[in-house]
Amino acid sequence: MQVDYKKLWIRLIEKGIKNKTDLIPLAGISTNILAKLNKGEYVSMDSLAKICRALNCDIGDICVINEVNKK
Template identity: 45%
Template sequence: MAFSYDNLWRILEAKNMTKEDLKNATGMSSATIAKLGKNETLNMKSLEKICEVLECDIEDVIEFIPENER
């Protein structure tokens, strides 16, 4: 199972936000932000915080990449 947060980075860029801004706005740790950069899985609470701060839906942030498309 693989995920991509490329859409998240596009949203941050459109909002002129950095990863540090996201970290501060959500209260997430640097380790959690690093997981995003590595396309690793996050818990739903972290995804919820991101969606609240960016005022978007979860499908705007994360994309599932099927095994045969990697």
């Protein structure tokens, strides 16, 4: 499975947040978490909850899990 955070980046734009790094102080996350989000890597539920509280949204509003077919 792969995590897709495109919805998060769209939500930031909708909120008028043009720079992804502005999410760090807004949500109280670390630069490592932001780097993982940029790479589409897994982050803790705690980090996702902080982002959701900061953006006043639900987890489904910021990410989706995509199934990756392995052959």
